[in-house]
Amino acid sequence: MQNRFEIMKYRYRIGEPDVLLIQGWFQENTVNDSILEVYLDQRRLTAVLESQSGVDIQKRKHSRERKIDTEYWLRITLPAEYKAGSKLYVYQKDNEQNVKIAAIPIGRIEKLHSDFDDYVDLITCHEDTVLIQGWIASREAVQLQVLDEQKNQLKSETVYKVRKDVLQDFPELKSADITGFEIRIPECRNKKVYLAAKIGEKKYSRICRIDRTKAERIVGKVQKAVQKGGLSISQNGLGTTCARMKKRLLENRTSEYEIWLQKHLPTAEELEEQRRTQFAYQPKISIVIPLYKTPIKYLDALIHSVIDQTYPDWELCLSDGSGEHSPLQGHLAKWQKKDSRIRVVYSGKPMQISENTNCALEIATGDYVAFADHDDLLEPNALFENVSVINRHEDADVIYSDEDKTTMNGREHFDAHFKPDYNVDLLNTVNYFCHFLVVKREIADRVGPLDSRYDGAQDYDFVLRCTEATKNIYHIPKIIYHWRAHKDSTAGDPASKLYAFEAGAKAIQAHYDRVGVDAAVYQTDIFGNYRSEYHLKNTPLISIIIPNKDHVEELKKCIDSIEEKSKYLNREYVIVENNSENPETFAYYESLKREKENVTVLTWDGTFNYSAINNYGAGQAAGDYYLFLNNDTEMISENGLEELLGRCMREDVGVVGARLYYEDRTIQHAGVVIGLGGVAGHVFVDFRDDTPGYFSRIVCAQEYSAVTAACMMVSKEVFEQVQGFDEKLAVAYNDIDFCLRVGAAGKRVVYNPFAEFYHYESKSRGADDTVENKARFEQEESYFLDRWKNLIEQGDPYYNPNLTLIYGDYGLRLAED
Known part of the structure; x- marks a missing residue:
């Protein structure tokens, strides 16, 4: 049979224990004239064939090999008494042929009920830290913990992630129903652990074997591949199956990021070209590093990474704060003899990090000062990239770059941090500058040395003081720094240095006090992330402008939520009636006006034009600040208006947006990226509400190029300055265009995750599917594309060119992008 249906796997449909799904594909990529029939022994069962196509399907290994872009699901309704049967048979009829393509024992199907849909993608060991990655598919809440061989709970850190790559295997689910996880188990020397999952009220466990011999690891992966492959051997034969498994195992040896990194690091030829480059301005860069009993192997690796720089005009300024009997002194003396650019100062006493770094700063003679940690690594092009920026931008005072982490042996890289360009609100939330930081000496001298009062966050305090001295801050969107992850660092085990996070809050508070910002700083549940609560000096009138067409229940829920929860009383409602037809709508308007003095109902007589309707409402509003709000929203946080207003009242801010959820508490809006999806798109859509997102960006206050006008605050002054919404954009991209014009006028557009609303979406108007x-x-x-062509081509400054423009999950930008 030429167009054979190849079965990949089978499972129960999530939430429907009497429906079995068989997943597969046809060798000719389409069903053609084939008919699939399913029998329980001799009894024919009801079976429906469904399909899905698209780019996600093409990414699968079998699809790339055979140019398959369509997968099929055979949905089978099992009778109540199916367990009494022997086997489930699948037949394929094609022209005159009738071929049995599968015979599945009922016992094997029955076992699926005692299991759950999950997969452990990866178990790796970094020194004595174990990493377990995988996913679980379930509509119910998932809780995970790790147990030792005696079933005692182990200390572990779990990060939950969205796994859209898995979603295509579960077309009946939403993204939020796929719980991706990454579990780090520090100091784990067990040969096996149990991954315990509580799904709803049921409990399950999986054995995860670690520290096995090479042969055991291969056998384990083969067994897992056979298990997930289902009927592969019976269909394709042992030889073909083994060949496919070999290819899969080899592909899985290297992480996706590791492959990406090797493709994006400069080649040997490019590095050699850099060494031959003569810049118009060749500044000396002083790399200052505090040392404290640094392990020799890490110190040597660091120094080698500096000596290997393609840009030659540098000096390495080392301060040995190890104390009187330093184990490093003799070794450092040898390095000084090898290269005159290496300078060392000894204190003769143990020093804390600020004092130690300042000693290194005192011997620096460079035009710029660069900061690094004593066990980290620089890429050979690190200084070259910085000097390139300095030559392109003569005003460059502060430069920071992208970075990743490397294992203690330096062989693996992970946690790549692809950062935005200078983002004031994000920097006041988390020290995202971090590494590799290069500062003009003039600026460093002006702001003063590191302050020991903030030890643990002394670099954060220093960076904030630099931003007070200059706005000429540039970002290098390249991985040029590798942060060696250690179990005792704040990166590897946040709870081990709580004092550092307390110092971070103090540093931000001191920054606010110096620049005259009246706000209080609080630590959040995520170590190293902070929340700023702005104090309102006055309470200006907020005009809440709500376009509405019928949908009285939604509008009432919207207004009631504000009336019942908000403590900010100086507000008015401006409802812009837009061609409603139901008498109940107008009756509700009348009741509102009778019951509340702060309600105005305007009538828009024209056709639907979101921009014109909101402009009309703003023109009649009395407030100093406008809150544009969809009628299908509902306030969650009682201080939502204060959160929006506090930032909006800043002189440098033009627009403030909120964190919006769908009804099931998955993310609907957490910021907008220009270029995402080809034009502009929301990020983190469908992420669970307890998921912080890529480097906690969902829960960080920060600037974006745009936010949605489903819930967006702007001052009357700024609104009039940019002349409101562009009425040529009646439906699409009007809020994005508005935000971009506000940004072009020199104002910031800020996303505030602490202003939380539900957004039930698309109830403000009808469907948009007519010709x-x-x-x-x-x-x-x-x-829109014509107006903002240059921005889209250059890339969103609040995103990163190394991140995908296909999905909104901040994933890597791969070849298909």
């Missing part, structure tokens, strides 16, 4: 509406959408999209 006329589609044509309008395409016209408006073309108008």
Whole structure:
């Protein structure tokens, strides 16, 4: 049979214990004239064939090999008495042929009920830290913990992630139903651990074997591959199956990021070209590093990474704060003899990090000062990239770069941090500058040395003081620094240095006090992340502008939520009636006006034009600040208005947006990235509400190029300055365009995750699927793209060019992007 149906796996449909799904594909990529029939022994069962196609399918290994872009699901309804049967048979009829393509024992199907859908992708060991990565598919809440061989709970850190790559295997689920996880187990010397999962009220466990011999690891992976592959051997034969397994095992040896990194690091030829480059301005860069009983192997690796720099005009300023009997002194003397650019100062006493770093600063003679840790690594092009920026931008005072982490042996890289360009609100939330930091000596001298009052966050305090001295801050979107992860560092075990996070809060508070910002700083549940609560000096009138067409229940829920929860009383509602037809709508308007003095109902007589409707409402509003709010929203946080207003009242801010959820508490809006999806798109859509996202960006206050006007605050002054919404954009991209014009006017657009609302979405107007509406959408999209062509081509400054523009999950930008 030429167009054979190849079965990949089978499982129960999530939440439907009487429905079995068989997943597979046809060798000719389409069903053609084939008919699939399913029998329980001799009894024919009801079976429905469904399909899904697209780029995600093409990424699968079998799809790439055979150019398959369509997968099929055979949905089988099992009778109540199916357990009494012997086997489930699948037949394929094609023209005159009738071929049995599978015979699945009922016992094997029955066992699926006692299991859950999960997969452990990776178990790796970094020194004595074990990393377990995988996913679980379930509509119920998932809780994970790790147990030792005696079933005692082990200390572990779990990060939950969205796994859209898995979602295509579960078309009946939403993204939020796929719980991706990454579990780090420090100081783990067990040969096996149990991954214990509580799913709803049921408990399950998996054995995860670690520290095995090479042969055992291969056998384990083969066994897992056979288990997940289902009927692969019976269908394809042992030889073909083993060949595919070999390829899969080899592919899985290296992480996706490791492969990406090797492709994006400069080649040997490029490095050699850099060494031959003569810049118009060749500043000396002093790399200052405090040492404290640094292990010799890490110290040597660091020094080698500096000596290997393609840019030659540097000096390495080392301060040995190890104390009177330093184990490093003799070794450092040897390095000084080898290279005159290496300078060392000894204190003769143990020193804390600020004092130690300041000693290194005192012997620095460079035009710029660079900061690094004593056991980290620089890429050979690190200084070259910085000097390139300095030559392109003569005003460059502060430069920071992207970075990743490396294992203690330096062989593996992970946790790549692809950062945005200078982002004031994000920096006041978390020290995302971190490494590799290069500062003009003039600026460093002006702001003063590191302050020991902030030890543990002394670099954070220093960076904040630098931002007070200059706004000429540049970002290198390249991985040029590798942060060696150690179990005792704040990166590897946050709880081990709580004092550092307390110092971080003090550093931000001191920064606010110096620049005259009236705000209080609090630590959040995520170590190293902070929340700033702005104190309102006055309570200006907020005009809440709500376009509405019918949907009285949604509008009432919207207004009631504010009335019942908000403690900010100086507000008015401006409802812009837009062609409603139901008498109940107008009756509700009248009741609102009778019951509340702060309600105005305006009537828009024209066709639907979101921009014109909101402009009309703003023109009649009396407030100093406008909150544009969809009628299908509901306030969650009682201080939502204060959170929006506090930032919006800043002189440098033009627009403030909120964190919005769908009804199931998954993310609907957490910021907008220009270029995402080709034009602009929301990030982190469908992420669970307890998931912080990539480097906690969901829960960080920060600047974005745009936020959604489903819940967006702007001052009357700024709104009038940019002349409101562009009425040529009646439906599409009007809020994005508005935010971009506010940004172009020199104001910041800020996303505040602590202003939380539900957004039930798309109830403000009807469906947009008519030919006329589609044509309008395409016209408006073309108008938007033409206006903002340069920004889209250059890339969103609050995103990163190394991140995907296909998905909104901050994943790596791969070849298909």
